[in-house]
Amino acid sequence: MATDALFSWFEKVQGTIPWGDVLDAGTGDHSLGWLHTLSTRSLTGVTVEAWRENSLRRIAPEARLVQGQWTDPALLWGQQFDVVVVDYVIGAIDGHAPYFQYEFLRRLRPHVRARLYLAGMTPPPRDGGLLDEICRLRDACILLAGHRCYREYPRELVISWLEAADFSVLDSSEHPNVLGARFVNGQLDVAKRKLPLFKDPVLAASMATHIEALRATALARGPQTWGSDYVIAATARD
Numbered sequence: 182m183a184t185d186a187l188f189s190w191f192e193k194v195q196g197t198i199p200w201g202d203v204l205d206a207g208t209g210d211h212s213l214g215w216l217h218t219l220s221t222r223s224l225t226g227v228t229v230e231a232w233r234e235n236s237l238r239r240i241a242p243e244a245r246l247v248q249g250q251w252t253d254p255a256l257l258w259g260q261q262f263d264v265v266v267v268d269y270v271i272g273a274i275d276g277h278a279p280y281f282q283y284e285f286l287r288r289l290r291p292h293v294r295a296r297l298y299l300a301g302m303t304p305p306p307r308d309g310g311l312l313d314e315i316c317r318l319r320d321a322c323i324l325l326a327g328h329r330c331y332r333e334y335p336r337e338l339v340i341s342w343l344e345a346a347d348f349s350v351l352d353s354s355e356h357p358n359v360l361g362a363r364f365v366n367g368q369l370d371v372a373k374r375k376l377p378l379f380k381d382p383v384l385a386a387s388m389a390t391h392i393e394a395l396r397a398t399a400l401a402r403g404p405q406t407w408g409s410d411y412v413i414a415a416t417a418r419d
């Protein structure tokens with residue numbers, strides 16, 4: 182689903198309700214860039230990654246950026262927000278706080294005064310196709326570098342976590358992805374950046390050749406419909 186389409190979906194669900202104090206619970210250039218265009222009373226973004234800061238400051242100079250870890254009970258202690266945005270965070274948590282994805286929405290609940298908007302990716306189809314191969318290669322390189330992979334979850338499961346965490350789901354929607362050069366290059370560049378961390382330089386060199394061969398094949402084939410993204414709107418239960 183195109184980034185703009187999912188943000189438009191959130192805006193449509195919000196309608197004329199004022200945005201008020203907004204928290205971007207896993208901030209990045211896309212979500213903060215969108216929130217910067219809305220008329221909010223305040224804008225706060227949380228990330229565990231220090232490297233994001235310079236770019237985020239440029240994108241939304243008015244935002245309060247908090248670098249912290251959601252497993253830390255002191256993070257935003259006692260603070261509430263009218264709207265909390267969870268934009269592609271669930272799948273990223275395993276890389277930063279393994280297993281905490283199962284607690285994350287419960288952790289957020291005390292911070293949500295009214296609404297929570299969530300965007301996520303369904304687990305990639307294991308269909309043996311070219312895009313599947315690219316994702317598996319990316320994950321293999323992440324693991325050989327000693328890092329942890331993203332782990333995506335289906336919409337129904339995330340909805341059940343929301344309900345268990347005292348949210349009521351208002352609406353949700355799933356959209357097939359059309360993936361082209363941006364996706365192919367993005368995933369293979371992640372794989373390539375991991376190569377210097379391999380223990381075996383010979384394996385790294387042969388992996389580099391494989392990455393570029395797969396890139397050439399995938400780019401020649403052009404955009405393909407593969408996998409899907411979803412959006413969920415929920416309210417905090419009284």
Ligand SMILES: C[S@@+](CC[C@H](N)C(=O)[O-])C[C@H]1O[C@@H](n2cnc3c(N)ncnc32)[C@H](O)[C@@H]1O
Pocket residue numbers: 206207208209210211212213227228229230233249250251252268269270273274275277278281
């Ligand atoms: C894939 S990025 C989200 C994309 C982002 N919304 C955008 O517009 O590009 C995941 C975000 O969640 C944050 N995150 C993931 N796990 C976290 C954790 N345990 N504590 C705090 N932040 C976390 C990452 O640091 C990052 O800012």
